[in-house]
Amino acid sequence: MRLNSSIKISRALMSAAVKDGWISGSLESVPKETAEAVVIGAGVVGVAVARELAAKGGREVLVVESAPTFGTGSSSRNSEVIHAGIYYPPNSLKARLCVRGRHLLYDYCRAHGIPHKQIGKLIVATRPSEVPKLSELMSRGVENGVEGLRMMDGEEAMRVEPQLYCTKALLSPVSGIIDSHSLMLSLLGEAESHGAIFSYNTSVIGGRYEGGRLQLYVCESESLRNWDRASPLKPDLILSPRIVVNSAGLGALPLAKRIHGLDDGIVPTPYFARGCYFTLSNVRSPPFQHLIYPLPEDGGLGVHVTLDLNGQVKFGPDVEWIDGVDEVSNWLNLFDYSVGGDGANRFYPEIRKYYPDLRDGSLEAGYAGIRPKLCGKQQIPSDFVVQGEKLHGVRGLVNLFGIESPGLTASMAIAEHVVPQLSHHFN
Known part of the structure; x- marks a missing residue:
């Protein structure tokens, strides 16, 4: 300059x-x-x-x-997941840039030695009433050009992941994790x-x-x-x-x-959603080998299972809408990123829908992130x-x-x- x-x-x-x-x-x-x-x-x-x-x-x-x-x-307060491109409306920027970005990202990681792993994802329905939504996600993902999507019945999914409970699951083999830093x-x-x-x-x-x-x-x-x-x-x-x-x-x-x-x-009007993560403790080995996601919820993709490259399991994020954020807090990132241990009480019932053997006291406070959104509570993503x-x-x-x-x-x-x-x- x-x-x-x-x-x-x-x-x-x-x-x-x-x-x-x-x-x-x-x-x-x-x-x-x-x-x-x-x-x-x-x-x-x-x-x-x-x-x-x-x-x-x-x-x-x-x-x-x-x-x-x-x-x-x-960028440093997220799930570090390489998404396939399933969730987003066809021809949207999110759909097109996610699919294209995933290919670019995997190629870049291989060429530059960036730690990553293509471990795959299971999006799960835990009751029969959720199965139609799972079918919609599969159709949308196929239309978006996501490769290898396959519907699995509950028994097959639970053979693949013995700690999992579900009625049906959508397998996305091209999803993965990455060291974002x-x-x-x-x-x-x-x-x-x-x-x-x-x-x-x-x-x-x-x-x-x-x-x-x-x-x-x-x-x-x-x-x-x-x-x-x-x-x-x-x-x-x-x-x-x-x-x-x-x-x-x-x-x-x-x-x-x-x-x-x-x-x-x-x-546009800005909206902000805070999300917390909790890590799994007191286990000898990770209970899952794949990413495990419930069906999407208002404001996010649901409290899901993420594995990092060291095998640590974390759950999150939840969604907490934030109001009254001033400009200086935005510019300087002066958000509250603390995670209270009592917040785990909200997580246990959500996680047990697909991981019923989760033990009391096994969740420890992890970290929090803020999502910059263009839609508020109960609005179309x-x-x-x-x-x-x-x-x-x-x-x-x-x-x-x-x-x-x-x-x-x-x-x-x-x-x-x-x-x-x-x-x-x-x-």
């Missing part, structure tokens, strides 16, 4: 920013810098996009991340090898689009953390990029709301939203909204989908 003190920000833009009330004083004294490409957020999707931009765009890429390192948000570390290394620069502890707090130019207001995360939230806030830097990918995860929607000149009407300039009119900006599960699986496909939308800015 190069410092360019000769950038001239119009006085109209300056005064408009001050009138917004959340930025203090004149911005004329704020340092200005140019950039060719800026990616906001260093989660797995942001890192994958940076790698794709740097390698195929052939341009300088700056990744701005509010945390001290990469992947500290949703190793994946992100490898993608980040490749991005840096192609010239990408990562700036940590750096927060984008808003911006303005005027005269065909997008300005980003940037400050040190520590300044934002110490802000009293009452007095106006002044950025430490105004960044003037040619292209911007808003991949801020939990903070993507609040950030878009702070880009003045971007139509508020096209920015939403698709990924990839907003380019044809939709919002802001030149060089792509917003990534609602990148929850299967975001990890789809990460490389999302990057593959986004970068061509920006290629004309490199000509």
Whole structure:
């Protein structure tokens, strides 16, 4: 990146920013810098996009991340599952990018030695009334191009997994697990090898689009953390990029709301769902060899069984809707990630529907994650939203909204989908 003190920000833009009330004083004294490409957020999707931009765009890429390192948000607080692409409506972005991303991910893991394992998944119906829904999932998965799906009666499934109870099961042999940290570390290394620069502890707090130019207001995360939230806030830097990918995860929607000149009407309402995980203790060996999933529930895929690459069994996540999240908490990921031991009481009856031999006292608090959603409680599940300039009119900006599960699986496909939308800015 190069410092360019000769950038001239119009006085109209300056005064408009001050009138917004959340930025203090004149911005004329704020340092200005140019950039060719800026990616906001260093989660797995942001890192994958940076790698794709740097390698195929052939341009300088700056990744701005509010945390001290990469992947500290949703990217490191999930089930680490490689999804097949079963659950999502045909022709949706989630369906297409999950299936494509799974192929890219397995190929990448094999080529780069990323720890992973294709262990397969059983989605189970535990009573006869659930069987039609299981059949619907199989039909949807086949339509989405998921390979190898097979329906199993309860007796066959329980022979395969003796600790399992079910009436019927859908086998997905292409599902798997992955070491997400190793994946992100490898993608980040490749991005840096192609010239990408990562700036940590750096927060984008808003911006303005005027005269065909997008300005980003940037400050040190520590300044934002110490802000009293009452007095106006002044950025430490105004960044003037040619292209911007808003991949801020939990903070993507609040950030878009702070880009003045971007139509508020096209920015969806954010919803947040907290999910806890509990680990299985006091067992000599894992009770299951496959991932075990119940049928999906409102807001998630149900409290399911996940195995990590060390054989540890974990259950989760549940769904707890969160209200009243402020912008700073979004930008700095100041969510409550604590897991109370008493929460296990909610898990036991759900797990025993398919694992009846689960013993009392065998669940220990694990970790929690937050899912950035575009739909609330009892609403129809939403698709990924990839907003380019044809939709919002802001030149060089792509917003990534609602990148929850299967975001990890789809990460490389999302990057593959986004970068061509920006290629004309490199000509």
